[in-house]
Amino acid sequence: MSDVILQTGGFPWLTTIVFLPLAGALLLMLVNKTAHHTIRWIALAVSIFDLVLSLPLWSLFDSATPRMQFVEHVAWMISPPITYSVGVDGISLPLLLLTAFLTPFCVLCSWRAIETRVKEFMAVLLIMETAMLGVFVALDFVLFYIFWEAMLIPMYLLIGVWGGPNRLYAAVKFFLYTLVGSVLLLVAILVLFFQGGQTFDILLLSRVEYAPALQNWLFWAFFAAFAVKVPMWPFHTWLPDAHVEAPTAGSVLLASVLLKMGAYGFLRFSLPMLPDATATFTPIMVTLSLIAIIYGAYMALAQADLKKLIAYSSVSHMGFVTLGIFVLNAQGIEGAILQMVNHGITTGALFLCVGAIYERTHSRMITDNVGLASPMPRYATVLVIFTLSSLGLPGTNSFVGEFLVLVGTFFWSKPIAVIASLGVILAAVYLLWMVQRVVFGVPNAAHTSHLHDLNLREMVTMAPLVVLVFWIGFFPNPLLTKMHASVNALIEHVDTEELEVARRNARETRERREARDGQVSPVALVPQVSPRANNK
């Protein structure tokens, strides 16, 4: 296969990273179930070790090429030919690292919050990690589908066993929504197999040109699976329920990783395999994204429950991600990927904050958690940082992502960009209003007198996230350079008309950059369209 370069150095990096958590889960089975402490430490050690293992990928990754790296390729099933093949490119690498990065925090935030069936909880968490990592590295469509679906049962258990009072309803709703969406994906995969040359290889399938009518059908089948997962309006209704009822670790995984899988699906499958259909349906996708941005923000305004507020803010933020994807230019897509990572960090952190306060007051209602600044100053600081990051304050991570998405949208259509930026304003409204009440409100003495501030474990949990918020906020380029090659290759793939737009965008961007030469402005972050596209 000319499409891949083998850079494993003989060591199966990805397989090790993906299956290490599963091995950890099996190891947990051997531990006495009353030894809660041992279980927690093992789970933490396994997840941290997995993170440490995935860090070398960052430096070993060659950002100059759009090809798949660290590829492993083993025949698996003979008839039909399903292979175990994994690899990462600039699109999946950030998400892989995000997943590996967040799992230790999920273990840490469950340290005290989960007291019942600790062993099963940690095992399920680690199994989840394997499935999530697998989704991002799979290069075989069936392998992808297996990881994609295998996640459902652990997540179902996570919500249903360790969740809140209405957990049964939320768990079933989550399960059925995502399952109905993904089964159509299965049929689409099978159709692709027969239309795309009897293979499930994602890279080979992406090179085939499918008939336009077929592309349209497949697009909606893909859409059913990915839009539910993102979730795009109007398929978002499972999300607030699932978030509210899930334990903190479940919420973090849901918001930070699961939602990204939908967007990742669009990037990995819909765009490269169905470029004509994508171009045809772009207006619909953009409209749905806009509705999600505005509607999610309005719903967030009306929420009294902190978790619901963040859940609806996720709908709004993920609207930015899908918007960035479907404006089909390099800025939009890179912004979308960056925004996926940012949303993972920031929203995950916000859920950790809510989890921390829930452990103390046993309520997620804003009215029960008013005026935390004086009893819990450290907590208030952290919460404010993550809130500001979430609303996209310059200097924080989300600003860069949202800005790039808006730049991309601006090139696509100026009015749309204006409407989308309303979402940013609304985000400021509902988030600052929340902060105003929760942090600076007049406290209820009975409630707040016995509140203790963040302990060492919680500080340790929050600190790396705070660092990342600012690090990506000030230095997004290392992350962006990893994506350039892959994103440009993706853009080239989408149809020529869209390519024209992308080229024009790039030219305009370059001209503007030259005009402001020397200034450090966020526009300087805007990537160039690859030389090949310009030379054509």
Add this chain to the structure above:
Amino acid sequence: MTLPLSDLVAILPELIVIGAACLVLALDPLTPPSRKDWLAWLSVAALAACAHLTVSRMGTSVSAFSDLVILDPFAGFWKLLLYGVTGFTILLSLAYLKAERINLGEYYGFILLSLAGMMVMVSAADLLTIYLGMELMSLSLYVLAGFKRFEARSLEAAAKYFVLGSFSSGMLLYGISLLYGASGSTRLSAIAVAVTARGLDDPILALAMILLTVGFGFKIAAVPFHMWTPDVYEGSPTSVTAFMAVASKAASFAAFLRVFLEGLGGLKANWYTLFLILCLATLALGNVVAIVQTNIKRMLAYSSIANAGYALIGAVVAGYASADRSAQAFGLSSVMLYLVVYAFMTLGAFAVIAMLRKGGVEGDEIEDYAGLAKRQPVAAFLMLAFMTSLAGIPPTAGFIGKFYLFMAAVKADLAWLAVVGVLFAAVSAYYYLRVVMVMYMREPEAAGVEPRLVTSPVLAVALACAFAGVLVFGLYPNPLVSFATQAVLVLK
């Protein structure tokens, strides 16, 4: 008239099973009640001998008794499956029969006789032979269904099964006689010739085809011939239910496929529409009605109806894609694969139910499983695995089974049928997952004395095998796939 020795050698496995059945029945009065297990072990030994014989003859195709019986890889595949299912049922019954206080030796005799009938069905090349095998299977099953003879529900099940079963046998026989009238023979090969000569529009052939479909539809529990299933599954002893749900369905499918492909292959354009209607009705009714069931055995009964619907997808493909030989073979092998997978997960689920039987009270209501994960974590986990597999969620074998069926449908340009199939699979997840929900997410009922599990070391081994099957075939189905692909090559 003398029988050539070669004919007897050809049916040696059948002879061994019948001999073992007679031996069990003869030894039963001589065996003290505490020693009834020996009869079970005798049966298992007979199965092992048969399995050895069948495996050693796997590669060859032999016909015997002037083409009444055929021994080809297709028959061998089903026979091996049936040995496995029967062996599992016997292992499961050892502890269960004692708990139900019906530990009688003739139970094993009837199981073996029923197996002998099924073996005749899968290797018959003549409609009357198939009919004989089916009657032997069914009569034994009627007795087994009423084996809890002091319990009204069990007797009701037996009576219902008998009346409806006889009716369907009559239909089948009527269809056979019409075919005999049309072709002058009951041999499948002769019928095939006559069918080709008479063409698609012959009303007699159409009527015969419909009657045969009714007869087989009853045995595989396809809608609208499914009415008996829930009552019979609920009332019968759980071990017998498992046996019926898997073995009799598999054997009937085997005979069904052989008759319609080899005998009525010329009518594919006709029967594929018929099967399509059956398939859609079965999928819809089985999956939808299963949702409202509160009794787990009834739920699994509707699940077994729904699963017949999935398997029928493969049969529809085989009929629809008659021009495309590879699609047809793919459809057939996916049916076979699916039924093997179905055997593992359904037997496993019934074994867990049998294991959880409460002393005196039937533990059949889904609500009885509340908080099972706390009380019996291992049993709950096994049930989780079997339910996940039945729902078709990867990485279990249930996913692979459905994957191949849907793939066959897409290959034959029936993608819309695959869409219907996956949507019903999503519906089915609701009721399978409800069992998981009750086990894992509900608190146990008021703390009473926890009844002991009805278990034994052999049952543990059997369950471990079912679990391993569900997991291993989910991750590495290659051997099974190539086996099924080989076995299907002999069919036209």
